[in-house]
Amino acid sequence: DAGVTQSPTHLIKTRGQQVTLRCSPKSGHDTVSWYQQALGQGPQFIFQYYEEEERQRGNFPDRFSGHQFPNYSSELNVNALLLGDSALYLCASSPGGGSYGYTFGSGTRLTVV
């Protein structure tokens, strides 16, 4: 049973560019959440998608946007990249309906130069 898969594993972008990260949830999960983990910090919640809509959002600027597809997979887009956007981006999936069971992917390491 495949868990949460994220692509790419690593990415290097230049300041001002745009980036798209991808996530496929665990089989049976329909809710996808994205987190940013900066160096030395705990993961910070970006937003959550359910039924192809953004259901909840953390304290991140509009440069961060997302999408969920009918097959429950999701994308995270970041525009106008800043050096401070360099971080590990984690995708977590869960079954809907008030679940406490989040499963995380291995993350995408984004470096902005």
Next chain:
Amino acid sequence: DQQVKQNSPSLSVQEGRISILNCDYTNSMFDYFLWYKKYPAEGPTFLISISSIKDKNEDGRFTVFLNKSAKHLSLHIVPSQPGDSAVYFCAAMYSGNTPLVFGKGTRLSVIA
């Protein structure tokens, strides 16, 4: 304004002894608490959790204690093994499918 705090960045314990990792929180509306373990180049892996209506939960070598009046929880690992060496994150939730609020993590090193 950190709602979940892990005040010890690192902890070193000898193999076979007890590891105690601590976590404090500020928001009494948190309903559920979880511990995740993270190895380098991997995502966080769920370890153990506890509901706010309980004060203790055990799973094999791992026990989590919750003191609601002190807004404090701790993770006990007995006996500690070298494979337990990882970063441990404490996290809290308001209710099901609400975002996880993480602490900064504690790096545990178990020395053989």
